[in-house]
Amino acid sequence: MSVESAVARVVCEACGAPVRFDPESQGLRCAHCRHVARLTPRPVTLEAHPLDVTMPDDAGEPAANLTALECQSCGAVVERTEAVIAEACPWCASTLVRAVDAQEDATTPTALLPFRVPRSALAEKVGRWAKRQWLRRGDLKTDTLCDEAVGVYAPFWIFSAELDVSWRAERARRATMKGAQGAEASGQGALVWEPASGRRAHRVEALAVCASRGVPTALADGFEAPPLGSLVAWDRRYLEGFRAERPAISQSLGWSHALKRVERSLYTALGREVGGETHRGLQLSMVARDPRWRLLLVPIWVARVTVGGRPERLLIDGLRGRVSGALPWSAPKVLAAAAAVVTLVAYLVGRGRG
Ligand SMILES: [Zn+2]
Numbered sequence: 001m002s003v004e005s006a007v008a009r010v011v012c013e014a015c016g017a018p019v020r021f022d023p024e025s026q027g028l029r030c031a032h033c034r035h036v037a038r039l040t041p042r043p044v045t046l047e048a049h050p051l052d053v054t055m056p057d058d059a060g061e062p063a064a065n066l067t068a069l070e071c072q073s074c075g076a077v078v079e080r081t082e083a084v085i086a087e088a089c090p091w092c093a094s095t096l097v098r099a100v101d102a103q104e105d106a107t108t109p110t111a112l113l114p115f116r117v118p119r120s121a122l123a124e125k126v127g128r129w130a131k132r133q134w135l136r137r138g139d140l141k142t143d144t145l146c147d148e149a150v151g152v153y154a155p156f157w158i159f160s161a162e163l164d165v166s167w168r169a170e171r172a173r174r175a176t177m178k179g180a181q182g183a184e185a186s187g188q189g190a191l192v193w194e195p196a197s198g199r200r201a202h203r204v205e206a207l208a209v210c211a212s213r214g215v216p217t218a219l220a221d222g223f224e225a226p227p228l229g230s231l232v233a234w235d236r237r238y239l240e241g242f243r244a245e246r247p248a249i250s251q252s253l254g255w256s257h258a259l260k261r262v263e264r265s266l267y268t269a270l271g272r273e274v275g276g277e278t279h280r281g282l283q284l285s286m287v288a289r290d291p292r293w294r295l296l297l298v299p300i301w302v303a304r305v306t307v308g309g310r311p312e313r314l315l316i317d318g319l320r321g322r323v324s325g326a327l328p329w330s331a332p333k334v335l336a337a338a339a340a341v342v343t344l345v346a347y348l349v350g351r352g353r354g
């Protein structure tokens with residue numbers, strides 16, 4: 001089957017030209033005659049499936065007719081409604097080439113969050129964000145940002161589970177008598193270490209883990225849980241003019257990422273629970289009961305800005321417009337801040353002496 005015959009475009013009902021999904025009107029806009037056809041979203045209840053179920057039989061299947069392109073560098077498989085032979089990978093800018101047939105995929109999302117932030121709003125959002133980046137370079141070139149930004153529906157696993165958490169640690173209390181057994185000498189007396197342990201239940205609720213290999217981990221983990229209330233049933237018309245990435249991280253690998261994140265946040269919470277004056281050797285173990293997954297597509301704009309001649313990649317949440325990325329440090333701003341700190345310290349030291 002040729003690429004062309006595999007892809008049937010959705011066309012304008014007024015003039016027959018190809019259309020694109022328009023985030024502002026939530027409809028299909030014709031680039032030729034500007035006609036907008038409203039899209040009536042099909043509501044969807046995203047059922048949570050047990051972790052050991054890879055693909056439930058009743059999940060429904062997205063219509064095929066998509067061109068699948070694979071990145072030779074980061075491994076992302078990106079789907080398009082247009083018949084393209086090759087293009088740049090939205091994540092790593094390597095070349096995407098024709099991949100396996102889209103229909104052969106095992107786990108396909110059945111729901112998505114449509115783009116709400118239009119392309120035209122990106123430069124202004126990035127500009128406002130850059131102004132708030134303390135000590136970072138603000139001399140961004142954003143003139144081509146809106147035209148070149150690529151909108152990708154990135155796959156996210158949404159996990160939920162009940163966890164039984166048991167922990168053990170040693171906590172210290174202040175000895176009432178100096179020289180008690182097991183006491184350590186200290187300036188104000190002595191610390192006595194005693195074993196402590198406990199259990200607690202912890203609910204994991206709608207924890208979002210990015211299933212794309214292209215999205216940098218630091219940015220993917222920083223993504224807030226998407227609001228599941230705005231979900232619609234998968235419909236290829238939302239993909240017109242955009243890309244959709246297939247899950248590159250399996251749900252079992254995604255679940256282990258989720259558990260690591262839960263563990264990190266529990267260490268902080270349990271640190272307070274251990275009690276005592278201080279504690280050491282905190283260890284925890286978690287047993288998950290009935291872990292469940294859902295899979296959906298989250299809209300992300302991938303934009304490039306130039307800072308001092310170097311390209312920097314930024315991600316903009318296609319739903320709420322939040323920008324994430326790291327601009328290079330600004331040497332003058334860092335020096336100015338350091339000088340201010342030195343001046344303040346000198347002033348305080350001088351006042352202390354005087
Ligand atoms: Zn038209």
Ligand SMILES: [Zn+2]
Pocket residue numbers: 071072073074075076089090091092093094214
């Ligand atoms: Zn890539």
